Each structure stands twice: as C-alpha cells, then as structure tokens.
Amino acid sequence: MSINDMTVSAIVPVYNVEQYLERCLESIRNQTRPFDEVILVDDGSTDRSGKICEEWAFSNPTFHVVHQRNGGLSAARNKGVELYTGDCVAFIDSDDWIAKDFVEVLLNLLVRTDSDIAIGQWVRTDGEDGCPACSKVGRSRERVYEADEYMSMLLRIRGNRALHYAPSKLYRRSVVEDGHFPLGILNEDVEGAFKFALNASRVAETGRVLYYYYRNASSITGSSFGENYLNLSHVWQRVEAIAESRAPEWAEACGYNVMRADFTILCDMLLHGDEESDKRYSEERDACLGRLRGNMAMLLKGPMPINRKIAALIISAMYLKINHIIRKMR
Known part of the structure; x- marks a missing residue:
C-alpha cells in the first residue's frame, strides 16, 4: 500500500x-x-x-x-x-x-x-x-x-x-x-x-x-509512597507471564526487569515512605527484598549500571538499618 x-x-x-x-x-x-x-x-x-x-x-x-x-x-x-x-x-x-x-x-x-x-x-x-x-x-x-x-x-x-x-x-x-x-x-x-x-x-x-x-x-515533587509505586513490579510480573506463554526466549529478560522494579520500589520506599507506609506495605517490602536477594546473581550479571548494582547489593543486605537511619533523620 x-x-x-x-x-x-x-x-x-x-x-x-x-x-x-x-x-x-x-x-x-x-x-x-x-x-x-x-x-x-x-x-x-x-x-x-x-x-x-x-x-x-x-x-x-x-x-x-x-x-x-x-x-x-x-x-x-x-x-x-x-x-x-x-x-x-x-x-x-x-x-x-x-x-x-x-x-x-x-x-x-x-x-x-x-x-x-x-x-x-x-x-x-x-x-x-x-x-x-x-x-x-x-x-x-x-x-x-x-x-x-x-x-x-x-x-x-x-x-x-x-x-x-x-x-x-x-x-x-x-x-x-x-x-x-x-x-x-x-x-x-x-x-x-x-x-x-x-x-x-x-x-x-x-x-x-x-x-x-x-x-x-x-505533581512532580512531594508525593508520598503509596500503592502506585508498587505497581511497577506487578506489571513486569504480568509481562514475564506473557513472555513465558508467547515468547519464552524473552522470559528471563522480563524476570530481570522484575528485579529492577523491586529495587526501584525499595528505593522509593526509603525516600518517600514514612512509618505508616512502612507498616502498611511491610508484606510487599518483604516480597521485594526476597526476590531481590534470591536473584542477586542474575541482577549483577545483567546490564544495570554498576552504581545501581552496588546500591542494590547494599539495600538488599541492609534495608532495615538504612530505613531506620532515614526515619530518625526526618
């Protein structure tokens, strides 16, 4: 045409x-x-x-x-x-x-x-x-x-x-x-x-x-942590499921993006969360930490920039301590 x-x-x-x-x-x-x-x-x-x-x-x-x-x-x-x-x-x-x-x-x-x-x-x-x-x-x-x-x-x-x-x-x-x-x-x-x-x-x-x-x-600044932040990991998990059924050759890459999303969510929790959101989203936080820790080798082998890989290592190992320090500083 x-x-x-x-x-x-x-x-x-x-x-x-x-x-x-x-x-x-x-x-x-x-x-x-x-x-x-x-x-x-x-x-x-x-x-x-x-x-x-x-x-x-x-x-x-x-x-x-x-x-x-x-x-x-x-x-x-x-x-x-x-x-x-x-x-x-x-x-x-x-x-x-x-x-x-x-x-x-x-x-x-x-x-x-x-x-x-x-x-x-x-x-x-x-x-x-x-x-x-x-x-x-x-x-x-x-x-x-x-x-x-x-x-x-x-x-x-x-x-x-x-x-x-x-x-x-x-x-x-x-x-x-x-x-x-x-x-x-x-x-x-x-x-x-x-x-x-x-x-x-x-x-x-x-x-x-x-x-x-x-x-x-x-709308750019001043937002507090909420369910909107958690959505990114859920979306990539949906994409991973689609890949597994329709394009399995891309499933691992989609899973890698789940890990990246988990890391981003944890950073957002630290930066934008408070004691109330810490309690409300504790299960989601633990799920993100669990996936991140369980797949750290895959994350480190992937294409994420080295500074973010280092940050992911530190956050996965010391999240609660870092969170405690940040909350005390506010």
Whole structure:
C-alpha cells in the first residue's frame, strides 16, 4: 500500500482535562498531513471535557466522540482500538500535544522503511509553550531495528532507554489489534508496549522531537509512597507471564526487569515512605527484598549500571538499618 493510500487514526483518551484539552486538539487538527480520523474517548469526565469533545466533533468532520463510564486510561484506549478504522494509529494523551508534522514524519518513516512501528522523540515539559522544562529524550539520527534488536532495547538488555511509552509512536493496525492495554493498573504502557513489540517485525525511529508530554509541576515533587509505586513490579510480573506463554526466549529478560522494579520500589520506599507506609506495605517490602536477594546473581550479571548494582547489593543486605537511619533523620 502506498503512502497516499494509507489512512491514519488518532485515539485520544479524555478525562477531566478541560484546561489542556483544546491545546491537544488544536495540535491534532493543525497537522501538515491531516489525520483521517480522530477518536475522542470521554472516560466519564465530570468537568467540561465531554462538552469540549462534542463541540470539536460537531465542527470537525474527522473528529468523533464516544462517552463511557469512567474506567481509566486503558479502558479509554481500548475503546478507541475497538472503534478506529485507519491503517495505522497513534495514541495521544489529552493533556499533551504533538508537533505539526507528527503524522507526516512518522507515516513517511513507517512506509519508507517498511516498518510496523515508527517512533518519534518526546519532550517532557511543565511549560506552556512547548519548551522542555524537565527533561528530553532524544536521538540524533534515524535508526531502523529488526524485531529482536528492538525487543532487547525495550527490555533494556541493550541500553537503558524507556521505550515503553505508548504515545510518540505510529503503529500499523496489525500491531495493535490483539494487544489491548491491561485494565485497572498503572504503568499500563509497559505491558502494551511488550504486546505490540511481539507483533512487530521491524521498528523505525526518527531523531525528530514530535511529542510534548505535559507534566504539571505541582505533581512532580512531594508525593508520598503509596500503592502506585508498587505497581511497577506487578506489571513486569504480568509481562514475564506473557513472555513465558508467547515468547519464552524473552522470559528471563522480563524476570530481570522484575528485579529492577523491586529495587526501584525499595528505593522509593526509603525516600518517600514514612512509618505508616512502612507498616502498611511491610508484606510487599518483604516480597521485594526476597526476590531481590534470591536473584542477586542474575541482577549483577545483567546490564544495570554498576552504581545501581552496588546500591542494590547494599539495600538488599541492609534495608532495615538504612530505613531506620532515614526515619530518625526526618
């Protein structure tokens, strides 16, 4: 199929983002190569977001809105996957925005390299003008990866990049049609990205920044430890189970990421926890410590940076002592 014949859809989950929604929709409408279809999924918004979606669908023929009871980000994305009709699709979160040539660049890259996924770079920002205020993830040149190479990067066997983020990419329909996002959990992009990668034969990446990920400054700091932190290990355990049944050659690498997640959770417990959370999540803490101690040899042989390996050794051996010292200092 030629590039002129291909149709491109966007799926936009929407929930209580009236302050940012029009910025997102403007960026979608003002593409140098327009989207052929934009699916707005109002996930039970209680502010004006649903009404804004209706207004845009009324005045823009390619925009369509569906309303549903609140089910979370995954449920909204999955509804969009059920409804979209394009040959390829992009996921765009409703408080973010995209560069004006997002579709043009990624569609050209997808077709020219005969890839199943095209990746653009993204910027995390807490600014209003698109300027990166927090951090940038970028590459200097175009790359094409065969399936095994991309999977090894996704699972961080090669390198330490976070490639699981669902937006900033364009997917062929064959990649996403049986790879729905898991319901009721955070970090859902990790599982979704793994399922999509299993369906991809080739992945292409541009060095162009095409996606702006908005992070409200007030949400970046000051958070205390809670169940959201624990979710990362659960997600990687789910991915490990999927690998064992569908792609056993990647199961060990997924298990390695369970260990990395356990280490990250323990660090977060130390840094963001308090005496109350220590008691509430003691079983989860002990489970993380048990897995970390039982698999330390695998962790040390893996690709994690040496400073984190040393920290993992120290924390696994002296967690309670370190925790006691930190709590006394506060």
